[in-house]
Ligand SMILES: [Zn+2]
């Protein structure tokens with residue numbers, strides 16, 4: 001098997017060859033057909049998360065060993081099963097739920113494996129999908145994507161469930177309520193595409209990039225777009241929503257964007273859900289939380305049940321596909337550079353089967369761009 005690996009924090013990934021693993025016990029071996037390049041991959045690749053005020057959460061301190069294979073938005077075809085693997089057949093195409101815990105603690109048993117303190121997350125703790133093959137510990141983490149194109153379906157494993165679970169945290173229940181989504185990147189775009197279906201409310205979007213605002217509007221899934229870099233944008237949003245939005249989701253996660261969400265919110269009873277991991281720290285008026293009955297909440301990926309729920313929406317045709325750009329596996333470094341530069345609308349998806357020498361590559365990318 002071939003893997004594109006971090007061999008040194010922040011340095012280009014290197015292609016390495018390894019013997020293809022043989023699945024043991026309940027393990028399942030997939031041949032990777034698609035793997036989304038997620039913004040959090042950039043943080044792991046750099047080796048830290050920015051906690052603000054010069055503090056960093058270092059990946060190496062969490063015990064991750066190099067070389068390491070990124071990739072937590074993986075889909076593939078089942079090519080081998082351990083002797084105890086049940087519930088999946090050779091040849092089937094599946095999306096991998098990567099947020100896997102120890103499997104035996106109370107959180108894991110409740111189905112909230114992402115809360116587990118002994119994580120075995122594929123692509124952030126154990127080797128992931130920037131490779132031709134990936135091992136999954138149990139078939140229960142494999143989700144059938146039906147007729148949903150594999151390069152779209154794989155993105156639901158992170159950006160899809162991250163958006164879905166953040167939407168549910170807003171506690172919006174009425175159609176006349178307004179939700180503000182800040183940041184129309186990969187995760188934000190999935191949020192835009194599913195907000196009306198999941199919450200049934202009015203949806204507005206803020207992004208500083210005109211191309212992303214246009215892409216958001218072109219989905220037909222939001223009611224208005226705003227430039228949050230523009231003077232007076234918060235006031236314009238409060239006017240539009242007749243007194244302020246009921247909830248905001250910050251898909252960027254910078255002080256300036258979280259503050260923007262708070263500034264756009266109605267005076268009383270709002271929820272600001274922070275999803276993005278951009279980082280840094282901010283001052284916060286503590287008294288504003290009780291006085292405004294404001295909830296400031298973090299949301300991190302989602303459960304296996306969330307992935308099944310998102311896949312049900314997609315299979316039922318209720319979730320328009322995110323724009324996807326296919327990229328050969330060995331061009332992963334270029335893909336990560338484009339994401340670093342903020343140049344990506346929708347998602348770049350690595351496809352190990354996509355060889356650059358193939359004459360139809362350009363074609364395939366162009367076609368996928370227009371999805
Ligand atoms: Zn991710």
Ligand SMILES: [Zn+2]
Pocket residue numbers: 101102103104105106107108113116117118
């Ligand atoms: Zn556990």
